[in-house]
Amino acid sequence: MLKQIQTTILDEVISWRRHFHANPELSYEEHETSDYIYKILSALPRLEVTRPTGTSVMAVLKGTKNSAEKPYTIAFRADIDALPIEEETELECKSKNPGVMHACGHDAHAAMLLGAANILSEKKTAINGEIRFIFQHAEEVLPGGAQELVKKGVMEGVDLAFALHVTPYERTGTICLRDGVFCAAADDFEIKIIGQGGHASTPELTIDPLMIGAEMTTNIQSIVSRKISTLKAPVISITQFHAGSALNVIPEYAEIGGTIRSLHSDSRVKAREYLEQIVKGVADAHGARYELTWHLGYPAVVNDQTAVNISRAVMGEIFEEEQVIIVDDPMFGTEDFSAFSEIVPASMQFLGVHSDELGQAYPLHHPKFKIDEGALEYGVRYFVGIADKLCGRNQQLKRSGGLTPS
Incomplete structure (x- = not known):
């Protein structure tokens, strides 16, 4: 099973990320991007796929597992818009759109969540509860796509919400954890x-x-x-x-x-x-x-302690103790995930995506920003692990290797 996931899902995750990176679209203009995501999700027959707005996508997985435990409704969010930046990398998947670049890692966010949706959709009968996969438009531009989606009702009935954001300041194989105020x-x-x-x-x-x-x-x-x-x-x-x-x-x-x-x-x-x-x-x-x-602008993102404790538990099953970095101070950057964290308990954490092979670690929003695609597996496993904890999939996540059924 591990080999199958590595050669199919994870290869697809990398392929999806490269497609997004080569075809970036600005906020509120994510037409091709959202169409591409919709097509992939619609091919998974166990998902209910909708378009809350013209450039966003939501897929819902309703589990059929009978359990005496409380069924949770959880939301996973990935943003999909790019920035008005002329790319200066030499990547094969370099942006084809002049003056537009995925310089904030939203291409990776979308690809990782697509990978998780693909895996979890195969486990419908092992899931007690509901999982919403939200591919959100316009994170980079006010008033922000998250606020619009909240008004559309995508968070109604949601118990907990989770998101990851890549960081070039930490290495692949690490993840950052913070309780309380996450960003400004x-x-x-x-x-x-x-x-x-x-x-x-x-x-x-x-x-x-x-x-x-x-x-x-x-x-x-x-x-x-x-x-x-x-x-x-x-x-x-x-x-x-x-x-x-x-x-x-x-x-x-x-x-x-x-x-x-x-x-x-x-x-x-x-x-x-x-x-x-x-x-x-x-x-x-x-x-x-x-x-x-x-x-x-956006309010501060505040990580709820209950949601963070779930994140911490999942991280402990995927990463070694020294790979989980406790962040002391919030960042003064902004994130419109705050529209979600204001209304439901939420956890947003940073995933390390830098490696020595990339050379200098360029910051987010830099025209030479790059990520190590080896980090994408960790993001997929994180989302699957959250679903495991809350929706009773009874799936074992090991530190060495990938996802294997127990």
Whole structure:
């Protein structure tokens, strides 16, 4: 059985991943990708396959095993969209779509979940409960596909939700585990300062938006250092400052942009309130007007302890103890899996995908980002292991080797 899985399912998982990587599609444009996934899942007669939105897919496996134990309904999620990045790798499966690349590992996420769906669909009679395989669109762009799917009802009746995200910072054969806050909430802002332009030789006749913007930029940093406890302090970064086009002209307006990343809901709200106070106060002090626009992002992903304990138990059956890395600190990146974790107990963890053969480990969202395809098996086994724990498949997972029936 192990050999059969290795030569069929795992080879297919790699093939699927390469197809996704070569044919990336941007958020809300995942038409070919979702059609491809739908076709694969529809070929498995034990699954009920639907299209919750035009570019997403959900497959449902309803077990027929009779058991006195409580039947669980669990959800597995993989995101499927790519990024607007020109790929700079030399892979054979390099992106065929100019300016679009799977630089965040969503191709691997989708392939691993397809592998798990394939394996689990063969075990319908051994499953007590329901498994939902969610292939989600538009993780990378607000308002996010997860929120849309929640509104479509894909999480109704779900007891627990699980997801993996690849990380190039850890090696293949390792997995990262974290309880509590997993990643940050993100809120972006744009400030337009409207002053009064004039000649650079007579600044006293102007309302200089550059000077006002510089003052705002400096004062905004006091939010973290002086307004919010260091135990809950967010990260606030000014990332854009645009003004003027001539060296001898004080411009009419200046534009500032940036982002707030927060781990705590109360500090998230306070940071926005303080920023608004600063912008208004500085503008008023200089007689300028302003326009402040917020782009409220995803909430923080919070891993539920019960769901994490299930993840931990499954990891213990797949990985050696030293291969399970306990993560002390959350990351300040964002993930719209938070739309799921807000309403059901959930666990999202990092899967290591780097090897020496790849050379330098490039970060997520980098044009040279690559993964070790040998890591895909671990992701497949993780999802199958979760199903084993919660839906009573009575399948044994061994540290050495692959999936074998007991």
